[in-house]
Amino acid sequence: MTETNFIHIPLLPLRGLIVFPGMVIHLDVGREKSIQSLEKAMMNDQQIFLAAQKESAIDEPDVKDIHHLGTIAKVNQMLKLPNGTMRVLVEGIQRAQIKKFINKKKQFFVEIERLEDEHDDLQEEEALMRTLLAQFENYSRISKKVTKETLASVIDIEDPSRFSDVIASHVTLKMSDKQSVLETVNVNDRLNKLLDILSNEKEVLELERKIGQRVKKSMEDTQKEYYLREQMKAIQKELGDKDGRTGEIAELKQQLVEKDLPERIQEVALKELSRYERVPQSSAESSVIRNYLDWIIALPWKEETEDNLNVQHAEKVLNEDHYGLEKVKERVLEYLAVQQLTKSLKGPILCLAGPPGVGKTSLARSIARSINRNFVRISLGGVRDEAEIRGHRRTYVGAMPGRIMQGMKKAKTTNPVFLLDEIDKMSNDFRGDPSAAMLEVLDPEQNNTFSDHYLEETYDLSNVMFIATANNLATVPRPLLDRMEIINIAGYTEHEKMHIAKEHLLPKQMKENGLKKGNLQVRDEALLKLIRLYTREAGVRGLERQLASVCRKAAKIIVSQEKQRVVVTEKQLETILGKPKFRYGLMEEENQVGAATGLAYTSAGGDILSIEVSLAKGKGKLTLTGKLGDVMKESAQAAFSYIRSRADELKIDPNFNENYDIHIHVPEGATPKDGPSAGITMATALVSALTGRPVRKEVGMTGEITLRGRVLPIGGLKEKSLSAHRAGITTIIIPADNEKDLEDIPDTVREQLTFIPVDHLDKVLQYALLEGKNEGK
Template sequence: MSETKFIHIPLLPLRGLIVFPGMVIHLDVGRKKSIQALEKAMMNDQHIFLAAQKESEIEEPKAADIHAVGTVAKVNQMLKLPNGTMRVLVEGMYRAEIQEFINEDTQFFVEIMELEEEHNKKAEEVALMRALLEQFEYYTKISKKISKETLDSVKDIDEPTRFADLIASHIRLKMSDKQEILETLHVSERFRKLLEIVSNEKEVVELERKIGQRVKKSMEETQKEYYLREQMKAIQTELGDKDGKSGEIADLKKKIEEKNLPERIMELLAKELSRYERIPQSSAESSIIRNYIDWVLSLPWTEETEDNLNINHAENVLNEDHYGLEKVKERVLEYLAVQQLTNSLKGPILCLVGPPGVGKTSLARSIAKSIDRQFVRISLGGVRDEAEIRGHRRTYVGAMPGRIIQGMKKAETINPVFLLDEIDKMSNDFRGDPSAAMLEVLDPEQNHTFSDHYLEETYDLSKVMFVATANNLATIPRPLLDRMEIISIAGYTEMEKLHIAKNHLLPKQLKENGLKKGQLQLRDDALLKLIRLYTREAGVRGLERQLASMCRKAAKIIVSGVKQRVVVTEKQIEALLGKPRFRYGMMEEEDQVGAATGLAYTSAGGDILSIEVSIAKGKGKLTLTGKLGDVMKESAQAAFSYIRSRADKLNIDANFHEKYDIHIHVPEGATPKDGPSAGITMATALISALSGRAVRRDVGMTGEITLRGRVLPIGGLKEKTLSAHRAGITTIIMPADNKKDLDDIPESVKEGLTFIPVDHLDTVLEYALMEENNESK
């Protein structure tokens, strides 16, 4: 071994590169310290020490950032480039190790020690060299990145050290592996490491080659598919599709990619689009598939509006749009409060029940407005086909989705307020029962997977807030009714109508008829007269029509130049609208014998029902007229039987059923009437006629009667009370079991009424019939 040498030499740090002894390479040098180190080397013996940086990203390396072991190289050539960098040609000479950094401020200058190679037995090195050459040859053959000239030059080298370093310089290695090879001084050990690395690289290159072959095969298949598609386009053009479908298919693919769709819907559309692409444009199935793709793309799958959960805002909106209706408003505010706390509430299903004109539809629109949701309305009146709800299957000509999916398309969001108008007007025939299909729509446990026949994919309706409207609950199937929360809107009192007319209806009609606020003034007394004598309804639709008529007449007066301003008082109403159409108050003007006033519940709200009984000598024949239903006829029979059983106590001739013919009549015979609540009214009118005692004219009554005289509860007490209030009745006789319903009646109505709860007909007679001397009890 030669004597150890310590040399002072300039240092050139290398980034991402290691130079081995015997290796000739060009380097571009740009850093200031590195250029100064090169200049220093050229001034001396042209020798420079090349060592790699540990991290190539470091721009200004320190001593700790540079590997200690490197290569002493000779600078054979140096050229200054126009951009200021230096291009040098260096040749590696021998390994060395840094002992000390002498200067690293202006230039790198180090003291190094030459490292001696360690050799083993000559035979072992030769064997290892041959094994490495064999591996290198195979690696060269499969990688095709090393030229034949390079392989030939490697074969010509006999010196083991130079042979190992040259192979290490030509193989693609990690920086850490190259540095490890450089630092390995024992030649045999260096050969073993290179054998292991070359073997691993050979396997990697082999795998890369296989992957490349696979990719090539895949590309060939893609090219084949492209060729076949081009052929198909040519065929389509010959069949009549001149432009082919390429542009259309591309647009559809773009739409599918841009729309945020669930994965299952993306897969469905990809499948349908593939079918559409294969089928000629002239085929009938082509238009069916295209329509289906358009429908699926037009539906909201993930689009959702953000709810405005501000309860105060919602309350203000509801109060501005509607007067009264406290129960409905309270329910909407409860929904918002719970959603604000849970943030994961399923949409409620409300059913607003009441007569026409009470504001059910407009209330649903206000609910949507109050929570900033989209509003969609579909009318179910007259729907008798299940396909109207669930859609038609795609095999039918002209198939399309049902009304629910059509409504969701209009909404463009998955959480609208969805109004199902006139849900009680659905019917059924041989094509199916649409109310049965509505069960899935309105069931919170099922509607997150609503199935439409046309879509053939489940659709989530769980975030929709459904609001249904109905005039009569009796015609809604019980299972469907069970899925809805019923909110009754009975009708408005006179004072509520007055407020609604002044603040909502009249301003609306003034605007629609081109009048300014000051051009038509309607006094409160005139408005009250209009409500009492020109309308007879639970809602305000007829009232709005009368106000519209008045606005038109005022517009005519103003345009003709007669007046510039019309003021309507109570006396001027008749001049504008003609004679009154109804009487104010429908109760009898005098106490009558054989006539009693009952309270009825109709689709138009509450109404009063006058029941008349006349007696003539005969053989006990009972005649019922007035277009009565079976239930009312049975009530009359029950009352008749009760009177016969209690004739003595009621001071009635026990043989009246053999001596007299009895005729019970309910006026307005053209209007069908039915229901059990007229039972006590019929009994009272019968007893009055048979006993000669008059019935109090200011008493209205409602209740079902049994053969024992018991009074059973009825429905619609609020509506019946409002009708009694409108008719001027002051006393209402009602079943005792209906006392709980008094809370639903407005206080302004209850103030002018006396309610008498009864559980037996005897109590009814005490309050309804006058005494023999005509003094009321």
């Protein structure tokens, strides 16, 4: 190609890079068009035109995306890399400007005009070169990015144009500044422009160095990880930026003022805020104070919801959500009525006691809905540490308030319904007794000044309606029980379970399993069979699980067999759920000698307890099996001693204790059994075995015995009666002192049972044993 100002040459667009004349650099080229341009250049005197893209992110640049002024370069070396890209070594030769794009399909091919350097005053150029060199030397000392070799090579350059281009290529500049230098053809102007740029860069570097020194002074060897934060602080200070720590403190202060805190809390919070402002941000105490202020802001101090004291509305809501449970509902309505009259009443402390699955937790949620209060629940199961209730002192790392304050934060009001779930599951160890800490929470006379160790200020809990739940009151400490009003929920009758299943559980499970109203029908007789033969519980949790299983099976039938409706009858129930898990009516099928049916009260509700006695020739050894507790063992000893003392009246061999080994067994030996209500049952089974008189199969009994044969009262009569009814027992022998408790038993159950109050074991034997040996067998 002849040496002319206008030449045709391939174009290589550069991303994020500008090549100056005289500059030698390696380039990695991967775009197809660019590779085609390189190959064309190798066939065209190895010359190529290098021009920068305006936006480096563009993969397929067009004419408008490329700067028109660039550098003619020579391709000195080209190497193909394994990943398909080309690595080329190019050397900038001369400035040039694109006049016309000839081809831009397979590769860029352009017509360019060579640009010659323009010179004005040569003496001025010399002065500018010296000044620029001095600036460059200062820049290299401050930035430490320019090597001594580079500086030496720049000093040896005498050509002003080449001198300016080499300096521009070694100074860290923005792309726009480099392109501006490249486009300046006049050498004097180019030198002036570089002087301005270097002067500005030198000021920025000086500022960075000053900031670095300030940060370095404020750092210790152990605080190097805070370097970036400190640098940012120094930058903010230099720029006069107030949005850092100062802005944070101003925001906290505004939140504290807007919160409308009690006067003493406001005073404490502002004092802590003042400390927070003085403490260095890198200090561990800074985060402790910040967390404390966040808790003060997050807790409700005066916010409260307005109670809906309409008794009729509350009754309607409670009846919608729960069937039965009349005593609990009556107590809640009494509370609302009194509050409506007095306009001020401290929140009652109710304790819902009963077996699992009877609806204690859901009832508390319904109470909150009925009186328009927020609801919050915390579980106390497994809590061993007193700090879980009272909070940790702020001297500990990771300290936080106790569960009561955490619950109040979630409630967002000062008068929520606060459920303390599983209060009987708390225990104590070396970390303190959490039940003792609960005494202040649950005492209406004290909880208006509840003290949390973390807050270190009193908090008013008197407007909170606390509701506790427990399965077994025997494990709740007496002082704690004294502060609560106990409401026993014994369980549900078959009639109540039927209603609950039809009105609540089945519709809920149908919805959860994607069934519509017409897709599934469970007949009443099938529902009754499910209750009797597939569940045996005081509550309805197991019943809900079985109904969920029915819904899932129905969903499968509807999807796989493309049916629109599934009807579950009594006969089909066994196909769907498998063989029955229980036998309805667990009473003995025949009158048995040496076997009596007792009634027990457990944390899961009432249950029946079969007690068996066998005799064998021996020397009077008494054996007790069935994993019995100490109380039941003592009941057996008392029954044994009473029978020995009354052997003649009972027509028993007076020397039976010397001639027979006696074995008393309570089946289901893997289950621990204890309690003070099996005395008369053991005595009846013993007398039956020793006299050969059978025990009536339809009779269940409960009561403790003394050495003189008196029958003592027991607890849990309602639960025991329900379990007897479930087992098919028709007659129950109870202590005479428990006759007053019969009114607690539901009418539907009481009408189907015969209760026999007794005050002495003689009367028990009169009703429980048949006359004559083996009669009725």
